[in-house]
Amino acid sequence: MIDILSLKRQEALKDHCGVFGIYAPGEEVSKITYFALHSLQHRGQESAGIAVSDGGKLRSIRNLGLVTSVFNENNLNKLKGYIAIGHNRYSTTGGNTKNNIQPVIISSRGKVFAASHNGNIVNALELSKKLGNQKRISTSDTEVLVHTINKAKGMKWSEKIMNAAPLFQGAYSIVACSKKRLYAFRDPWGIRPLVIGRLNGYYAVASETCALETIGARYIRDVNPGEVIEVGKKGFRVLGYIAKPNRKFCLFEYVYLARPDSIFNQQLVHEVRTRSGQILAKEAPVKADLVAAVPDSGTSAAIGFARALGIPFGEVLIKNRYIGRTFIQPEQHIREQGVKIKFNPMRKIIEGKRIVIVDDSIVRGTTMKKIVEVLRKCGIAEIHLRITSPPIRWPCYYGVDTPDKKQFIANGKTVSQIKKYIGADSLHYLSLSGLIEASRQDKNNLCHACFSGEYPVKVNTNFRKNVFESNC
């Protein structure tokens, strides 16, 4: 028995945050938000929060832990109102503190504003200096964003948002609310996703369409890059655009971050992953007895790979699905104290076989090395690795927690050297052009910086020394 799942979670590029918002008089918005956040749990497992306004008062519940541990029937019943926003958080380098839990809420002179953020404001430090001695309780860039909005010109929140948003650099998909209105806006590059749905005549906004499906809402469209939306008593309206849209959607959402049943830019994530596997099979075919995935992120691609080469697809590594997520804490020493998660290879199936293992990406290489070691001990004849993304060589500054550049296995190593380190019989990565082809997006409309080093939004390379955490 090996602890590969735990290793994989530690090594993988971390999911980022999940956001949700709804304006629905007469509906139980706190419970709807709870179910939406539950379906977005993969985007952040360290804390969860919901804020609800009844038009006069805004109440919130925010705590560390999974959605199911933070909320219960009792506390959700106390969140009465008709506007709700919610957030699932994955913290980055600074660890996991209560003060950074979202939604961020500020109140000033009888006015209240709450915001849930997915992304990373790369100029948070500069913006923070402009706030002067404004009191803050967290180390989060979202709090800087909210105070910057509050200080911006305008009597109404809609005016303040329109005036402040052009100051923000980086990735931000925001769902916010005042006492009487719901807002949603997205950076002009549209790096992180944000979609709009309709439920019983009302509107909801979410990070992924899977959340809309879960609550029974119908997906209408994406919030366009740079678009600012308001929902209130008079219905839905587009307030305007922060800047001319220049779409650079995160390619890694398709590879790993999103749930396979979500749709981005008209493409079902599962189908993108399946096509990735098919294209990789053409780029790097192999003779084998069985194709398998590292559960669960490589499964769609492994199916595509197997289908393309006419090789049976099967499971060789079995995950215990009933163990709680004890590995969610970000700090290494806490993770080491966590209960080990079991992930068992099926010796009877593996013995004497030539097997292809398909996975979405390799970050540090330690997990894959461990997998190969374990499979070799089970008597595997040949082990061929196929990775459905190009080598990751560059850090992400737009809301995905990546290690330092030097920790990437692909940094300064050839594919052949990586293969040798991992101990596989062969190793091939999908080309960047192959991955873009699988996504059916125009290359110019995508961010692929972690593979190519071509950053669409200028980043100060000292950014990581900033005191601000991304969210996330």
Ligand code: SF4
């Ligand atoms: S650098 Fe990679 S993970 Fe970050 S936004 Fe761009 S494609 Fe996504």
